[in-house]
Amino acid sequence: MTRTTIGWALAAILFSSLNFAAYAQDASEKEIERYRAMISDPLSNPGFLAVDRGEILWSEKRGTKNVSLEGCDLGLGAGKLEGAFAQMPRFFADSERVMDLEQRLLWCMQNIQRLDTKDVIARRFSGPGKPSDMEDLVAFIANKSSGMRIAVPLKHPKEQEMAAVGEALFYRRGGVMDFSCATCHADEGKRIRLQGLPNLSKAGKQPQETMGTWPTYRVSQSALRTMQHRLWDCYRQQRWPIPEYGSDSITALTVFLQTQATGGEITVPSIKR
Amino acid sequence: MRTTSKLTSLILSAGVIAALPFTAYAQTATKKADPALVDAYLKATFGKAPPEWQARIEPDDTLKTCNLHRNDVPSAEADKIVKRELAKVVFPADGKLLGDWKQGQKIANNGRGGQFSDDAKTENGGNCYACHQMEKAEVSYGTLGPSLTSYGKDRKFDPAEVKNAFIKIYDSQAVLACSNMPRFGANKVLSEKQIMDLVAFLFDPESPINK
Numbered sequence: 001m002t003r004t005t006i007g008w009a010l011a012a013i014l015f016s017s018l019n020f021a022a023y024a025q026d027a028s029e030k031e032i033e034r035y036r037a038m039i040s041d042p043l044s045n046p047g048f049l050a051v052d053r054g055e056i057l058w059s060e061k062r063g064t065k066n067v068s069l070e071g072c073d074l075g076l077g078a079g080k081l082e083g084a085f086a087q088m089p090r091f092f093a094d095s096e097r098v099m100d101l102e103q104r105l106l107w108c109m110q111n112i113q114r115l116d117t118k119d120v121i122a123r124r125f126s127g128p129g130k131p132s133d134m135e136d137l138v139a140f141i142a143n144k145s146s147g148m149r150i151a152v153p154l155k156h157p158k159e160q161e162m163a164a165v166g167e168a169l170f171y172r173r174g175g176v177m178d179f180s181c182a183t184c185h186a187d188e189g190k191r192i193r194l195q196g197l198p199n200l201s202k203a204g205k206q207p208q209e210t211m212g213t214w215p216t217y218r219v220s221q222s223a224l225r226t227m228q229h230r231l232w233d234c235y236r237q238q239r240w241p242i243p244e245y246g247s248d249s250i251t252a253l254t255v256f257l258q259t260q261a262t263g264g265e266i267t268v269p270s271i272k273r
Numbered sequence: 274m275r276t277t278s279k280l281t282s283l284i285l286s287a288g289v290i291a292a293l294p295f296t297a298y299a300q301t302a303t304k305k306a307d308p309a310l311v312d313a314y315l316k317a318t319f320g321k322a323p324p325e326w327q328a329r330i331e332p333d334d335t336l337k338t339c340n341l342h343r344n345d346v347p348s349a350e351a352d353k354i355v356k357r358e359l360a361k362v363v364f365p366a367d368g369k370l371l372g373d374w375k376q377g378q379k380i381a382n383n384g385r386g387g388q389f390s391d392d393a394k395t396e397n398g399g400n401c402y403a404c405h406q407m408e409k410a411e412v413s414y415g416t417l418g419p420s421l422t423s424y425g426k427d428r429k430f431d432p433a434e435v436k437n438a439f440i441k442i443y444d445s446q447a448v449l450a451c452s453n454m455p456r457f458g459a460n461k462v463l464s465e466k467q468i469m470d471l472v473a474f475l476f477d478p479e480s481p482i483n484k
Contacts, residue, residue, distance in 0.1 A: 164306040165314050171343045172311070174330035176387045176462050177455040182343070184417065192403045192415045239387040240330055241322030249318035 032194070047139060047217030047269030050224040054140025057133055063113030072108035074101070074141065085145040086266055089251050089258070091156035098162045100254050101141060102134055102228050103246045124245050125232075126223045138215050138226045142268045149265055150211055152258040159255065162248075166256025169249055170201070175239035181253070183238075195273075200260055208264025211257055216270040224269055227254055326389070335446060344451040351450035358447040361459040362440050370439045370472055377474025378481070380467050381407055387462060397462050399442075399471055404454075407474070408481040418454060425476035426483040435476050442468050 059068045074084035075092070089100040095107055102124075109115040126132035153159055173180040184192060186201035198206040215226045231250050235243050243250055319327060332340055335354050339346065346354065364370070383398025385391060401407060404418035428434040441448050443458030457463040463471070474480050 160304070161306070161310070164304050165311055168306040168308075168311045169314065172315075172330075172332075172340055173336050174332060176329055176460045178336060178460070179455070180340075183453050187417070190415070190417050192417065193413045195415075197417075236388050236390055240389075241319045241326035242389045243318045244321055247318040249314045252314055 045217055045269065045271045046222075047215070047224045047271060048143075050136045050139035050215075050217070051143045051269065052140075053131070054136035054138070057137050058140055063109065063115030065112065065114045067113055069105070069108055069113065069137075071112050072105070074104055081141055081144040083145055083148050085142040086148045087151055087153060089159075089162065089255050090153050091158045096158075098156075098158050098251060098255065100227070100246075100251045101138055102226060103251060105134065105137055105141075106246060121245060125225075125229050132223075134228075135215070135224045135226060139224050139269050142215050142266070145266045146268055147265065149263050150208070150258055150261045152255060152262070154255075154259065162252045162255040163259050165249075166252035166254070166259075169253050170256055177239045179238040179240075181234065181238070200257060203260045203262065207257060207260035208262075211261035212264040212266045213268065213270035213272070215268055216272045218272055220273055335450075339451040342451070344453070346450050354446055354450035355448070358444045358450075358456065358459065359440070361456075362443045362447055363458070363465070364439070365465055365469065370435050370469060371476060372466060372469030372471075372473045374470070374473040374477040374480040376467075377470035377472070378408075380463070380471055381474055397467075399457060399463055399467070401471070409484075410481065421475060422482060424482055425478070425480070428476075430476060430478065435472060438472050438475055439468060442471055 057069075059070060061068050070079045072078065073092075073094075074081065075087055075090045076082075076084050085101055088104070089098050091098050092104065092107075094111075097103070099107065106117050106120070109117050109120060120133050123130055123132045124134050126135050154163060170181045170185075173183070182201060184190070184197050185199060187197075188199050190197045190199075198210045200207045200210060211227075214230060215224055217223070218225050228245060228250060231253055232243055232245070235241075315330065319330060335357060338350050338354060342350070380399045381401035383396070384400035384403060386395050386397030401421075402411065402414050404415040406414040406416075406420035406422055407424075409422055424438075425434075437448070441454075442463070444456045445452040445454035446456055455462060458465070458468055475482055477483070
């Protein structure tokens with residue numbers, strides 16, 4: 001064996017023993033990245049089936065008034081969908097409340113269609129054999145803001161209050177594990193097991209990429225999921241009590257996160273693990 | 274993290290006179306929510322949960338301080354927390370701190386318990402791997418906490434370190450105020466036996482952590 005060969009062999013041994021763990025890590029992250037790219041193809045994203053179902057629901061006549069949701073004002077005027085989701089949650093003078101898209105849709109069902117929303121709320125999150133009107137409607141309406149940028153108004157005092165309360169809630173620890181949102185989402189480059197965690201405590205790219213990709217089709221759940229579901233699941237993992245669907249703390253957190261994500265491009269429905 | 278925050282506060286206090294106009298501006302720019310208002314929001318969202326669940330998000334004195342300072346506690350407050358939490362640590366009656374490492378390994382891998390989707394019979398896990406590297410062979414580990422590989426070996430299996438580890442798992446804030454780590458014993462997530470098993474997972478010479 002020549003000296004060079006021995007040198008190379010030694011280097012290889014050293015390299016493999018010292019860097020094997022880092023190498024394995026890199027390889028698995030690259031594999032996950034490849035998988036993400038693969039499932040991001042819109043043509044293979046089942047989330048677009050929800051968009052189509054939502055479109056039908058939007059124009060379907062329902063409730064005791066037998067009217068469609070087309071008379072519903074999502075902030076930019078009755079029936080105007082383009083760009084509405086990008087500016088939600090926002091304050092609505094008719095209800096005197098700051099509402100996210102799901103709260104607003106429920107309000108319109110109750111007040112414009114006079115639809116009993118009990119069943120709609122019971123199916124707020126879909127399951128096997130249990131489709132969700134809300135998930136489908138959100139997919140359809142949010143998709144009408146695809147390519148646009150997140151811009152919640154934050155002009156009305158109630159919107160500002162929501163942003164401030166949302167920020168406080170983000171840092172509020174509790175539950176048997178003492179967890180807050182910030183426990184997992186206030187530091188750079190951290191993981192839970194192999195799952196990367198976005199840092200949502202700083203305005204900019206990471207909250208933009210996070211908020212700009214909800215609603216999303218969750219492959220592991222075979223369902224389109226909304227931000228209401230995402231935060232419900234966060235609180236579950238935080239070991240907090242069950243949050244009420246469409247309630248003020250969830251909206252406040254969404255306002256805070258949307259504020260952190262201002263300027264982020266919306267590409268929805270996305271597809272995630 | 275604490276060192277950084279102390280350094281930051283040192284720099285801040287040193288430059289406080291020069292930076293006064295800026296500080297005043299920064300405070301008006303970021304409006305803090307009134308605590309009573311935050312409570313009203315929480316009531317609207319969690320108020321229908323069973324009373325024992327609502328009690329879990331009622332912050333104790335320690336968490337009140339952590340929440341107020343977003344975990345960046347001033348040292349005087351930190352000392353108070355450490356003292357208060359240390360008083361909560363209950364050591365095993367017979368003084369034995371090391372359990373069964375094989376059970377500890379299972380507890381470290383078990384992420385169940387405490388979620389509203391769990392039933393009452395669910396046995397709580399420690400879910401250590403969510404945040405810590407432990408055995409070298411396990412590549413699926415989180416990075417929110419420090420790596421714990423070779424934990425006992427690196428500490429020469431020192432009995433004083435065994436005791437420190439028991440305290441840390443029982444009540445992380447008895448060691449570091451406003452630590453992100455759960456207070457497993459103090460909050461009754463893990464039993465005394467489970468904590469002993471985890472200490473053995475860290476310290477038993479036969480444990481894969483030390484191999």
